[in-house]
Amino acid sequence: MAKVIALLAAKTDEVRVTHWRLLQTYHPRWHIFGQFGPNGGFWVTPPLVFKDVRRLVAEAANGKRYRLIGEPGLAATAASFVECCATFDARLACTVDVTVELLDLRRRMVGDGSVDSPGM
Template sequence: MAKVFALLAAKTDEIRVTHWRLLQTYHPRWHVFGRFGAGGGFWITPPLVFQDVRRLVAEAANGKRYRLIGEPGMASMAASFVECCATFDARLACTVDVTADFLDLRRRMVGEGSDGSQGEGGR
């Protein structure tokens, strides 16, 4: 199954992220936290500059595209990750989990049935 996921990601140039959460840092920019790739570890993206709300695809400032797979992960995991990072940069302690805001925006956009699937999440 891991080979299938790898092939799908290679064909679409998208990195699959499971157990994902959206976080807004002090910048204030949004980032995806989650498990990257099949069997990969937990990490966080560079700042997001584009999101396709309908398809759950985000593009980071470095040009890489991330597809959010399944339901969001546990908020406590993202909070623990942020807490560890804040040890090195105290400004990260004010990071906010904006996953609920994103899902609310998605519900409103998808529920309206609009063709405009691009949302502005990476402020």
């Protein structure tokens, strides 16, 4: 099954993100924090819009698509990353982890299919 997922991601030019968290910055815009690619490091995306909440696929303003794989990572890891970034831009200290809200929205969509995917 992992090979099928990897092939799908490769064909659609999606970047696979594991150990992910969804963060809302002071802008307010949403960003994915996580491990990018199978051997990649932890980083954060540019601002994005969710294209498919059910499949957890988002797209950045530059057109790059990101697919969230597996369960979310540790909130503490994302918080540490944000804390480091806030050293350079103090406004980032008010960044909020909105992973729970995304998962709640996804659960409601998968449950009855009646919730529209919001542009975030």
